[in-house]
Amino acid sequence: MTDSDADADRSGTIALVPPRYGPEVVGGAEAVISETAHMLAARGWEVEILTTCARDHFTWANEYPAGTSRDGDVTVRRFETQTDTPGIHRKVLGDRLLSGAKLTLAEQQLWMNDSLRVSGLWHHVLDHGASYRAIVLAPYMFWTTFAVGQIRPERTILMPCLHDEPAAYLDIYQPLFSGARGIFFLSDPEAELAERLFRLPARTEVVGSAITLPDRYDPDGFRARHGIDGPFIYYAGRREWAKGWTELLDAFRRVHRSAGLRLVTSGVGEVDLPPGLPADRVLDLGFVSDDERNDAMAAAAAYVQPSALESFSRTVLEAWGAGTPVIANDASEVVRWHVQRSGAGVTYRSQRELMEALALVGADPDAFGAMAAPGRDYVVEHYDPTRIGDRVDQLLLDWTSGTGSAPAAEGGAR
Amino acid sequence: MTELMVTPYAPYRDGIANYAVQEVAAARAAGRDMEVLSPLPSAAQHHLRLGSALGMGRLIRFARGYDRVVLQLYPELLFGACRGRRERLAVWGLLRVLCSVTKVELRVHEIEYDEPAGDPQARRLGHAALSAAAAVTVHTEPEQQRLTEAFDLAPGTVTLVDHGINFSRRTETTREDARASLGVPADAFVFLSIGFVQRHKGFDRGVRALDRLDDPDGRARIYVVGDIRIDHPDLLDYREELDSLCRRVGGAEFRPGYVSDEEFDRWLVAADCLVLPYREIWSSSVIERAGIYDVPVIATDVGGLAAQAPAGSRVVADDDALAAAMAEVAGLALGAETARDAADVPREQAAIQRLIRERADDGGRAPLEADRLHHTPRASTDSARPGIPQVKRLIARVTAWQVEPVAGHLDEVIDRLRTDLRHLEERIADLEGRND
Numbered sequence: 001m002t003d004s005d006a007d008a009d010r011s012g013t014i015a016l017v018p019p020r021y022g023p024e025v026v027g028g029a030e031a032v033i034s035e036t037a038h039m040l041a042a043r044g045w046e047v048e049i050l051t052t053c054a055r056d057h058f059t060w061a062n063e064y065p066a067g068t069s070r071d072g073d074v075t076v077r078r079f080e081t082q083t084d085t086p087g088i089h090r091k092v093l094g095d096r097l098l099s100g101a102k103l104t105l106a107e108q109q110l111w112m113n114d115s116l117r118v119s120g121l122w123h124h125v126l127d128h129g130a131s132y133r134a135i136v137l138a139p140y141m142f143w144t145t146f147a148v149g150q151i152r153p154e155r156t157i158l159m160p161c162l163h164d165e166p167a168a169y170l171d172i173y174q175p176l177f178s179g180a181r182g183i184f185f186l187s188d189p190e191a192e193l194a195e196r197l198f199r200l201p202a203r204t205e206v207v208g209s210a211i212t213l214p215d216r217y218d219p220d221g222f223r224a225r226h227g228i229d230g231p232f233i234y235y236a237g238r239r240e241w242a243k244g245w246t247e248l249l250d251a252f253r254r255v256h257r258s259a260g261l262r263l264v265t266s267g268v269g270e271v272d273l274p275p276g277l278p279a280d281r282v283l284d285l286g287f288v289s290d291d292e293r294n295d296a297m298a299a300a301a302a303y304v305q306p307s308a309l310e311s312f313s314r315t316v317l318e319a320w321g322a323g324t325p326v327i328a329n330d331a332s333e334v335v336r337w338h339v340q341r342s343g344a345g346v347t348y349r350s351q352r353e354l355m356e357a358l359a360l361v362g363a364d365p366d367a368f369g370a371m372a373a374p375g376r377d378y379v380v381e382h383y384d385p386t387r388i389g390d391r392v393d394q395l396l397l398d399w400t401s402g403t404g405s406a407p408a409a410e411g412g413a414r
Numbered sequence: 415m416t417e418l419m420v421t422p423y424a425p426y427r428d429g430i431a432n433y434a435v436q437e438v439a440a441a442r443a444a445g446r447d448m449e450v451l452s453p454l455p456s457a458a459q460h461h462l463r464l465g466s467a468l469g470m471g472r473l474i475r476f477a478r479g480y481d482r483v484v485l486q487l488y489p490e491l492l493f494g495a496c497r498g499r500r501e502r503l504a505v506w507g508l509l510r511v512l513c514s515v516t517k518v519e520l521r522v523h524e525i526e527y528d529e530p531a532g533d534p535q536a537r538r539l540g541h542a543a544l545s546a547a548a549a550v551t552v553h554t555e556p557e558q559q560r561l562t563e564a565f566d567l568a569p570g571t572v573t574l575v576d577h578g579i580n581f582s583r584r585t586e587t588t589r590e591d592a593r594a595s596l597g598v599p600a601d602a603f604v605f606l607s608i609g610f611v612q613r614h615k616g617f618d619r620g621v622r623a624l625d626r627l628d629d630p631d632g633r634a635r636i637y638v639v640g641d642i643r644i645d646h647p648d649l650l651d652y653r654e655e656l657d658s659l660c661r662r663v664g665g666a667e668f669r670p671g672y673v674s675d676e677e678f679d680r681w682l683v684a685a686d687c688l689v690l691p692y693r694e695i696w697s698s699s700v701i702e703r704a705g706i707y708d709v710p711v712i713a714t715d716v717g718g719l720a721a722q723a724p725a726g727s728r729v730v731a732d733d734d735a736l737a738a739a740m741a742e743v744a745g746l747a748l749g750a751e752t753a754r755d756a757a758d759v760p761r762e763q764a765a766i767q768r769l770i771r772e773r774a775d776d777g778g779r780a781p782l783e784a785d786r787l788h789h790t791p792r793a794s795t796d797s798a799r800p801g802i803p804q805v806k807r808l809i810a811r812v813t814a815w816q817v818e819p820v821a822g823h824l825d826e827v828i829d830r831l832r833t834d835l836r837h838l839e840e841r842i843a844d845l846e847g848r849n850d
Contacts, residue, residue, distance in 0.1 A: 082455075082459075084455070084461075085455050086811070088811065088814050091815065092815070092818040092819070092822070095818070095819050095822065096818075096819075096822040096825075096826075099823065099826055100826065101822060101826055101829075104644075104645050105642075105671075105672050106643070106644050106645065109425075109426055109427070110454070113454065113455045113456055114455060117455060117456070117457065119450075119457055119458060119459045122457040123442070123457070123459075126435070126439050126442070127439070127442050127443070143425075146425060147424065147425040147457050150424060150425055150674050150675055150676065151424075153584070153674070153676035154584075154585060154586050154587075171671045171672040172672045174672060174677075175673060175674030175676060175677040178595055178596075178677060179585070179674055179676040179677050179680065199595060199596070201595060202591065202595070
């Protein structure tokens with residue numbers, strides 16, 4: 001336990017509910033939940049993760065065994081997903097949503113329930129919700145958050161990980177935000193967006209997210225392990241259209257020769273090279289360990305964040321921790337905010353600007369890399385794990401002092 | 415013993431779903447092994463498309479594995495997808511079969527009484543099904559009497575259960591916090607009409623009654639909270655009418671949109687008085703929830719509301735009594751109504767035209783020409799011929815991935831066209847105004 005208010009009453013169990021959880025799960029919100037769970041456990045809280053057996057957020061297939069296990073000091077309860085609907089409503093209504101159409105309430109509810117559902121998890125909270133001191137839900141868009149958030153809103157703390165995207169404007173999310181006991185935001189832009197879209201409860205706070213930087217990096221070892229000798233740009237995360245991956249590939253295809261760069265990537269999803277981009281210019285590492293990712297960050301000439309839908313963007317901060325400059329999509333308000341505050345990167349507003357940025361990296365990687373100098377200090381100053389952990393710990397103490405907790409039933413929180 | 419609850423269920427926001435969740439929670443807390451089957455995918459363990467003979471047949475097969483089945487009964491659950499009288503009769507017959515394969519309890523929330531009154535065969539089959547159930551429950555004595563008479567049931571077949579027996583608080587907020595979170599003035603006297611917006615709930619009556627209060631300080635307010643359940647033309651018309659009325663009556667505010675269970679209760683905490691000016695209803699879960707928070711109720715004397723209303727409630731017979739009761743609880747006198755449609759109609763043509771324009775300009779309502787544009791109609795799957803609806807549904811499902819994006823896009827184009835037309839008509843009106 002840290003020194004922060006060591007004698008405070010941390011009785012009762014804190015439940016954290018992400019849709020997926022596990023070392024192989026790639027996702028910013030999931031990483032924030034994992035980090036928070038362990039920070040709280042280290043400060044003396046009893047912590048449970050209530051999650052699904054799924055690893056893949058496209059198939060939601062049950063890959064982890066259902067039941068209870070331990071992850072360090074944290075109890076993990078897994079429940080099987082139900083994906084027994086054809087998903088046609090989800091697809092059709094989702095397409096309409098993306099095209100800017102306004103869905104009726106009935107359509108919104110249909111859209112929400114035509115994908116992942118987790119009856120076991122929902123009923124666990126129905127049965128044992130009163131025995132949890134707080135139920136922390138993230139991110140806002142998934143069924144686990146939407147449905148579970150309605151059971152014990154007076155004990156619910158939302159970590160929405162909100163983006164400015166069509167789903168955020170759906171009516172069905174209004175009560176989730178307005179009725180929560182409190183909301184943890186990861187950044188000022190996220191909180192401002194939420195204020196524009198929702199009527200918020202009295203208890204809200206921008207807590208940020210802890211970024212744990214490694215003691216050392218091994219960029220040379222990384223290059224040696226993968227046979228890389230020239231400058232490269234790096235992207236880590238989900239290789240999906242929604243994350244800007246295809247946009248990055250397209251820009252890279254146009255400049256890779258003249259810029260003399262390679263693209264190294266890790267994470268999940270198909271790389272799916274476009275015609276005209278030779279396979280040897282793109283190195284897909286697949287899923288990698290945190291250490292390997294950190295070494296890749298340190299070895300890269302620049303880290304590219306092509307996603308417009310970020311609520312925090314941990315990888316950008318990890319890149320700065322490794323002393324690497326960032327090229328980011330200006331459409332992401334939060335990443336633009338990070339870049340403006342740190343001065344350790346550039347943003348692009350068009351494909352043309354992205355190509356120019358990549359060309360500059362290739363033209364003089366060292367000069368471009370010098371821009372990263374203030375990045376590490378920015379991360380340490382704002383996202384130090386001890387400071388963030390103490391803040392979340394104190395907010396939980398303040399916000400949940402009146403919730404109490406009923407005696408636990410069998411199988412519930414202790 | 416394994417039990418099955420057949421019901422709409424969370425996270426769908428629905429009065430019966432809410433009721434069922436609380437019954438399931440109470441059963442599970444008492445250690446009973448209760449699972450849930452819902453007609454749409456939900457938090458229930460199982461889902462099955464119901465509302466037809468085929469659906470009821472599937473339910474019979476499914477229910478065999480359970481020792482007891484509790485069915486939250488309302489017309490749409492049994493008959494929602496039926497093609498006609500013959501199928502409805504078949505559903506009644508199959509409900510009788512269901513009652514013979516396992517122990518079935520029917521919680522009757524709504525039932526269509528015209529059917530047994532006008533169709534002796536429906537009455538006979540309904541009688542057989544209801545008589546075969548292990549229990550048939552309703553929430554009020556008038557319903558008990560009406561149901562017994564309608565289906566010629568033996569006395570004692572229909573029993574009463576307390577509507578709010580499993581209801582619990584969904585919020586611990588204070589009135590001050592509730593009002594702040596909902597954007598309701600702290601010092602207002604707040605009337606509340608909440609629930610699905612349907613003409614038979616008569617929310618317009620409460621708004622008109624507010625308009626009759628002599629309230630020079632504008633302290634009394636009425637909030638109409640809730641939205642339509644489905645996009646049916648009648649419901650859309652009524653929502654628009656209600657919205658327009660609320661815009662015209664000072665102190666009235668329509669808050670359409672999705673209301674969670676917690677927000678529902680937060681509104682009750684924020685309210686000084688719940689107004690339920692229903693034109694028809696049998697029982698109300700809103701009254702039960704108001705009772706949890708000791709919110710005074712004014713309700714019209716329909717169905718079982720008088721029996722259900724908690725002590726101290728005002729049960730009124732008509733619109734005059736409704737306005738008088740609202741004036742009394744708010745400590746105000748009755749004055750003249752100002753928004754009554756016939757009241758202030760001017761005699762001059764230009765003034766009438768202006769009034770019509772003003773009333774039509776309710777923020778989003780399209781003028782007449784634009785209103786003629788409708789969204790792309792989807793092919794109907796109805797047919798009287800056996801098997802054809804199933805085939806049509808299959809075709810619709812198989813081709814949906816191609817048809818829906820195109821139709822959806824067309825709807826978008828129509829929406830934009832409506833907006834452009836509206837702007838164009840406003841521009842024309844503007845130019846015409848200059849010429850005058």
